[in-house]
Amino acid sequence: MDLTTLTIREAHEGLKKGEFTSVDLAKxxxxxxxxxxxxxxxxxxxxxxxxxxxxADKKIKFGNFGMLMGIPCSIKDSILVEGKKCTAGSKILENxxxxxxxxxxxxxxxxxxxxxxxxxxxEFTMGVSTENSAFGVTKNPNDKTRVxxxxxxxxxxxxxxxxxxxxxxxxxxxxxxxxASFCGVVGLNPTYGAVSRYGAIAMASxxxxxxxxAKNVEDAKIIFNVISGKDKMDATSADYKFExxxxxxxxxxxxxxxxxxxxxxxxxxxxxxxxxxxxxENSGAKIVEISLPSTEYAIACYYIIVPxxxxxxxxxxxxxxxxxxxxDGNLLDVYLKSRGKGLxxxxxxxxxxxxxxxxxxxxxxxxKKAQEVREFVKxxxxxxxxxxxxxxTPVSPVPAFKIGEKSGxxxxxxxxxxxxxxxxxxxxxAISIPAGNMGNLPVGLQIxxxxxxxxxxxxxxxxxxxxxx
Amino acid sequence: MISKEEVQHIAKLARLExxxxxxxxxxxxxxxxxxxxxxxxxxxxxxxxxxxxxxxxVLRKDEILPKDNSMAEKLIAAAPDKKDDYxxxxxxx
Numbered sequence: 001m002d003l004t005t006l007t008i009r010e011a012h013e014g015l016k017k018g019e020f021t022s023v024d025l026a027k028x029x030x031x032x033x034x035x036x037x038x039x040x041x042x043x044x045x046x047x048x049x050x051x052x053x054x055x056a057d058k059k060i061k062f063g064n065f066g067m068l069m070g071i072p073c074s075i076k077d078s079i080l081v082e083g084k085k086c087t088a089g090s091k092i093l094e095n096x097x098x099x100x101x102x103x104x105x106x107x108x109x110x111x112x113x114x115x116x117x118x119x120x121x122x123e124f125t126m127g128v129s130t131e132n133s134a135f136g137v138t139k140n141p142n143d144k145t146r147v148x149x150x151x152x153x154x155x156x157x158x159x160x161x162x163x164x165x166x167x168x169x170x171x172x173x174x175x176x177x178x179x180a181s182f183c184g185v186v187g188l189n190p191t192y193g194a195v196s197r198y199g200a201i202a203m204a205s206x207x208x209x210x211x212x213x214a215k216n217v218e219d220a221k222i223i224f225n226v227i228s229g230k231d232k233m234d235a236t237s238a239d240y241k242f243e244x245x246x247x248x249x250x251x252x253x254x255x256x257x258x259x260x261x262x263x264x265x266x267x268x269x270x271x272x273x274x275x276x277x278x279x280x281e282n283s284g285a286k287i288v289e290i291s292l293p294s295t296e297y298a299i300a301c302y303y304i305i306v307p308x309x310x311x312x313x314x315x316x317x318x319x320x321x322x323x324x325x326x327x328d329g330n331l332l333d334v335y336l337k338s339r340g341k342g343l344x345x346x347x348x349x350x351x352x353x354x355x356x357x358x359x360x361x362x363x364x365x366x367x368k369k370a371q372e373v374r375e376f377v378k379x380x381x382x383x384x385x386x387x388x389x390x391x392x393t394p395v396s397p398v399p400a401f402k403i404g405e406k407s408g409x410x411x412x413x414x415x416x417x418x419x420x421x422x423x424x425x426x427x428x429x430a431i432s433i434p435a436g437n438m439g440n441l442p443v444g445l446q447i448x449x450x451x452x453x454x455x456x457x458x459x460x461x462x463x464x465x466x467x468x469x
Numbered sequence: 470m471i472s473k474e475e476v477q478h479i480a481k482l483a484r485l486e487x488x489x490x491x492x493x494x495x496x497x498x499x500x501x502x503x504x505x506x507x508x509x510x511x512x513x514x515x516x517x518x519x520x521x522x523x524x525x526x527v528l529r530k531d532e533i534l535p536k537d538n539s540m541a542e543k544l545i546a547a548a549p550d551k552k553d554d555y556x557x558x559x560x561x562x
Contacts, residue, residue: 096547097547099543099544099547100540232529235527235529236527296508297508297509297511299505300505300506300508300509301509303502303505303506304506304509311483315484318484320548320549320556321547321548321556322544322547322548322549323549325549325550327549327550329559330559330560331559331560331561332484334559335484336484336485336486337486339483339484339485339486340485340486340487341486343485345491345494348487348491348495349498349499349502351483351485352476352479352480352483352485352495352499353499353502353503355479355483356479356499356503359479359482366506369509369512370509372512372515373509373512373515375515375517376512376513376515379515379518410498410501410502411501411502411505414502
């Protein structure tokens with residue numbers, strides 16, 4: 001039996017029955033990682049993983065253990081794991097070693113999960129394809145000439161290629177959902193505040209969230225239950241406790257926003273999503289056409305606010321306290337040259353956009369305006385959820401594109417966020433689940449819910465998963 | 470079209486050293502992207518609705534919590550230039 005194909009539940013049952021051990025699981029995944037040609041992992045530690053697995057096996061022998069005990073996973077390289085390198089996909093942190101564990105990592109350790117290694121990301125999680133990683137792109141396991149999506153390309157590819165049982169990714173404008181959709185796995189973007197950001201390398205602090213990427217919806221639910229909750233180290237984390245929901249498709253009001261099916265969507269993608277919506281309707285859900293008029297302004301709003309926050313968050317990479325440092329010249333030279341040499345094209349571009357939008361003379365026209373538009377986006381979703389329970393949309397207008405196809409055209413990359421970024425401005429949760437294929441390219445369905453309604457989303461996603469098999 | 474001088478000014482504010490080639494590309498990219506933002510001029514008037522949701526601030530006590538010395542040691546060890554327990558930097562003036 002190929003242990004790397006097991007879901008969390010299947011692996012848990014096998015461990016319980018003594019059919020195999022956590023060390024067996026870890027070894028199986030490590031073999032896959034060593035033979036991988038996807039560039040999904042940036043680093044892995046065999047010794048450490050086997051040690052963790054041995055510890056888990058001791059606890060498993062005692063009986064009565066949680067779902068994540070002994071289960072091997074990968075962590076996006078923008079989340080700190082103490083003692084291990086954390087590069088954020090950037091040369092400026094190429095040799096940076098994390099001095100502490102992120103809270104989500106502490107929680108995974110407590111639950112007994114086994115961390116195999118760190119997976120690839122667009123530099124500082126900026127991108128939709130992992131092509132912006134300073135350490136090479138991650139290939140899509142379904143078609144190695146295509147991107148795995150981004151920025152959590154490594155985490156998603158690892159799960160899709162059975163190089164990890166699950167991954168932790170992060171999502172600011174779609175960075176969990178898009179690669180999950182491109183790779184054919186499940187990705188959950190939590191409500192802002194549901195999961196602690198302590199130990200997550202910050203990109204845009206008012207949008208960033210850490211979330212699970214998994215083989216199926218139940219696995220995503222198991223992981224989310226473990227990693228969510230209030231953290232005193234993150235003042236923006238909410239007093240939130242996950243509780244299962246009994247919501248079902250029968251009688252559910254599903255909103256379908258007309259703006260998400262306008263120009264630009266591939267007709268095949270549209271067909272797959274409409275087909276999924278029809279299946280939901282056949283199971284008793286009521287389909288309601290809604291309108292989100294703020295949609296056409298959302299990307300502009302997002303790409304003003306996010307680079308503005310980026311320009312502040314990346315100012316810490318200055319060659320002074322850690323990371324790449326060019327020591328020639330005076331203090332200003334240290335800043336200019338360390339950042340000039342260490343930061344890649346996309347971070348530089350976004351820092352420049354943000355600096356411009358926040359600078360004197362432009363602040364009102366750009367940043368202040370974008371904050372007003374953000375309020376417009378929030379109100380749109382608030383109004384929608386007074387009419388419907390959940391919203392179904394595509395994740396992306398197209399499936400995984402060819403490596404290199406969109407490089408050199410930053411705006412066309414930004415437009416890939418069209419369906420995933422608006423809800424992030426409102427801070428609400430959404431999941432991507434596989435809904436069908438275009439040839440051998442997976443296409444994901446996005447299910448959006450109101451604040452802290454991950455349980456509703458997960459319950460319906462589980463039902464949809466069965467219908468879409 | 471964003472001018473070269475404007476790009477150089479912003480780069481200096483952002484403490485980024487750009488090559489000649491990077492500056493040219495940045496001019497092109499910024500012009501295109503900032504041009505795209507122009508569509509926000511068409512956004513209808515938005516009134517902030519007095520949200521039923523209560524927005525509250527999250528505070529903690531302003532107190533010193535003792536921490537093990539090992540963390541401080543790790544942080545100093547990560548610095549590119551150090552002397553004893555200090556991170557060394559260039560003169561500011």
